Amino acid sequence: MNRTSKKITGPLxxxxxxxxxxxxxxxxxxxxxxxxxxxxxxxxxxxxxALEVLALIDGQREPDDLRLEFMRQRGYSLSGSSxxxxxxxxxxxxxxxxTPEFQARKKSLIQEFVSLEVREPALAGExxxxxxxxxxxxxxxxxxxxxxxxxxxxxLKTGGRPAVLxxxxxxxxxxxxxxSRAYACLRGQQxxxxxxxxxxxxxxxxxxxxSAKDFATPLGRIRTDKETVRQLTEAAGVLAAPDDFAHKKExxxxxxxxxxxxxxxxxxxxxxVLFGSINQWLxxxxxxxxxxxxxxxxxxxxxxxxEPGTLVxxxxxxxxxxxxxxHQQPASEFKEEVLAFDHGLVEALLHRQAELFWxxxxxxxxxxxxxxxPALATLLEIITAGRGYFLGHELVxxxxxxxxxxxxxxxxx
Numbered sequence: 001m002n003r004t005s006k007k008i009t010g011p012l013x014x015x016x017x018x019x020x021x022x023x024x025x026x027x028x029x030x031x032x033x034x035x036x037x038x039x040x041x042x043x044x045x046x047x048x049x050a051l052e053v054l055a056l057i058d059g060q061r062e063p064d065d066l067r068l069e070f071m072r073q074r075g076y077s078l079s080g081s082s083x084x085x086x087x088x089x090x091x092x093x094x095x096x097x098x099t100p101e102f103q104a105r106k107k108s109l110i111q112e113f114v115s116l117e118v119r120e121p122a123l124a125g126e127x128x129x130x131x132x133x134x135x136x137x138x139x140x141x142x143x144x145x146x147x148x149x150x151x152x153x154x155x156l157k158t159g160g161r162p163a164v165l166x167x168x169x170x171x172x173x174x175x176x177x178x179x180s181r182a183y184a185c186l187r188g189q190q191x192x193x194x195x196x197x198x199x200x201x202x203x204x205x206x207x208x209x210x211s212a213k214d215f216a217t218p219l220g221r222i223r224t225d226k227e228t229v230r231q232l233t234e235a236a237g238v239l240a241a242p243d244d245f246a247h248k249k250e251x252x253x254x255x256x257x258x259x260x261x262x263x264x265x266x267x268x269x270x271x272x273v274l275f276g277s278i279n280q281w282l283x284x285x286x287x288x289x290x291x292x293x294x295x296x297x298x299x300x301x302x303x304x305x306x307e308p309g310t311l312v313x314x315x316x317x318x319x320x321x322x323x324x325x326x327h328q329q330p331a332s333e334f335k336e337e338v339l340a341f342d343h344g345l346v347e348a349l350l351h352r353q354a355e356l357f358w359x360x361x362x363x364x365x366x367x368x369x370x371x372x373x374p375a376l377a378t379l380l381e382i383i384t385a386g387r388g389y390f391l392g393h394e395l396v397x398x399x400x401x402x403x404x405x406x407x408x409x410x411x412x413x
Contacts, residue, residue, distance in 0.1 A: 006101065008088055012066060013059035015098045017202065022323045023401045036202050036249055037109060039095040053087045057097075063088060110245045118221065119213040122249045128172055128258060132218045139262045142172065143187075146180040152389055152411065160413040162186060162311065163385035166349065166376070167259075168407035169199065169252035169315045174396045175407060181391040182409040183259040192309030193225055193269045194260055195301075197375040198252035199316060200274030206241030207374070208232075208297065209274040213244065217254070219261040225269040228304060232273070235300040239293055246274050252315040260313075268311075271304065275374035282362050287354040288377040302382040314379045316372025318342050319395075322403025325369050331397055331404035338368055342393060342406050345370075349410060350388040354380035385412035 019034040025045060031054070033044045046054060052073070056066050066088075071080040091097050095105070124130035129138050148156075167182035168175040203209050212229045215222045233240050247253070253272050260268070281291045289298055305312050319338045322331035331338075341364060348357035357380055361373055391409035398404065 003093055006092070008063050008092055008097070008099065011060050011062055012057045012088070013098045014054075014057055014096060015102065017204065018096065021401055033094075033096060035095060037095075037106065038249060039105065039109075044094055044096070049083060050087055050090075053084055053091075109248075110243060113245050113248045114243050117213060119211060119215045119247055121217050121254060123251055123254060124218050127251065127255075130218050135218045135258065136262065138172075139258060142176045142180050143184055143259070143262070144180070146177055146184065146392075148181065148184050149389065149391065152185060152391070155387070155389075155413050156185070156188075161189060162411050162413060164305075164312045164314070164379070164383055164388075164410075164412035166314045166316065166379070166408065166410040167256060168317055168409065169255055170317050170396070170405055170407055172255060172258075174405075175394075178392050178394060178407060178409040179255075179259065182411065183263060185391075185411045186260075186263045186311075189264065189311075191264060191268050191311040193228075193271060193304075193307070194264075194311045194313060195271040195305055196253045196256055196273065197312070197314045197316075197379060198250065198256075198272070198274050199371050199375060200241075200246040200250060200276050201252070201371075202249060203241060203246040203274055203276035205276075206236075207239040207276050207278060207291070207294070208236050209241035209244055209246040209276070210236075211244035211247045211272050213247070215253070215257055215270055215272065217257050217261060219258065220266040222257060222261065222266050222268070222270045225271050228269075228271050232271070232297065232300055232304075236297040237293055239291075239297065241276070246276075247272065250274060256313050256315045273301075275378065278374045278377065279366055282358075282366065285358070287358045288374075288381050289354075298378065298381045301378070302384070305382045306384045312379065312383070314372070314375050316375050316407070318345065318370055318372060318406040318408060319368035320371060320403070320405050321368050322398075322401060324398065324401040324403035327403075330402035332402070334368070334404075335395065338395060338404075338406055341368060342395075342408065345376075346390055346393065346408055346410070349376065349380070350390060352380060352383060352388070383412065388412045 021032040031046045067081045067084045070084045074080045129135040162185045165182050168178050200209050210229045210233050212226045214224050285291050321334040344360050389411050393408040395406040
């Protein structure tokens with residue numbers, strides 16, 4: 001903490017883009033707060049009085065009101081006011097509060113990123129090795145981990161060419177088995193262009209965010225198909241994000257590029273698309289094509305996906321359940337429901353039933369936080385491949401947070 005102390009005024013509210021995870025730490029309740037913008041490098045662990053103060057920040061209380069309420073709950077201890085002031089200053093220093101200072105810094109970060117020509121890797125050296133030879137040694141065993149099902153081997157031996165992959169975007173360690181099965185399908189293949197449909201975890205406005213930047217990884221630089229990006233952005237109209245800032249820290253596309261480069265080299269052109277939420281249309285539309293103003297974008301995307309030499313990759317995870325994702329119950333209590341729900345989704349995907357896929361989520365009320373919903377609903381509108389095959393499904397648990405994430409892999413020829 002080295003920024004100059006400033007007086008905090010006005011109603012206090014937390015940043016809406018923070019990732020807050022409940023957990024038990026050394027036998028005590030705690031919250032782990034991550035900053036997706038990268039203003040603080042390491043997650044912040046909050047316990048004790050910091051949690052009490054955090055719970056009082058509701059977007060309406062001003063600092064004096066908050067101090068009084070904290071003191072009231074503590075029996076009007078004289079030390080309460082200064083303690084709250086110290087905690088609030090810590091929150092400000094850690095960029096946890098949505099203040100004018102934060103908004104100005106965020107605007108500066110957006111402008112800095114938008115001006116760049118290349119999107120540099122965000123997670124090299126953290127989620128995977130940053131040195132090229134080490135990265136290849138890291139990816140090689142993952143791709144050798146699983147054998148392809150016999151029917152996929154038969155397709156490939158008779159000249160079948162994957163046109164669409166559905167692969168996870170969970171961290172590479174936990175998702176290695178299904179990354180293996182998805183990307184092993186691409187051995188020996190070549191593509192002119194790869195369209196990647198990812199989840200925009202940082203996308204705050206707009207349904208889609210496209211980037212014309214080239215994308216770099218430790219394995220080299222991938223050229224983006226800038227004309228196609230321009231056409232898609234124009235077709236999306238008001239549904240397009242005002243900038244490509246959502247791509248800065250996003251891992252869902254970055255992880256796919258590692259496998260794509262490892263197997264295909266860097267000669268293909270990339271079309272990177274991130275999706276935000278479309279849940280606001282869950283009750284009024286029957287499928288993605290029913291979203292007002294979305295049809296021109298889908299039409300353009302469908303034409304691109306159907307061109308020879310184009311591979312489509314949907315980089316998605318499925319359900320997110322447990323306290324980490326807003327549930328009161330641990331993930332173990334949802335297991336059977338999640339497995340049944342995911343089975344229905346996979347069947348709808350395999351048989352390309354866009355309306356059934358949409359209806360399953362509507363009936364579920366998105367209770368299970370299906371983060372891949374927009375990308376998958378879009379995929380079902382543009383897919384032209386014939387035969388789909390199920391490659392596998394997993395539900396991985398995180399014991400520290402009693403939470404779990406599910407994901408699957410599929411391939412279409």
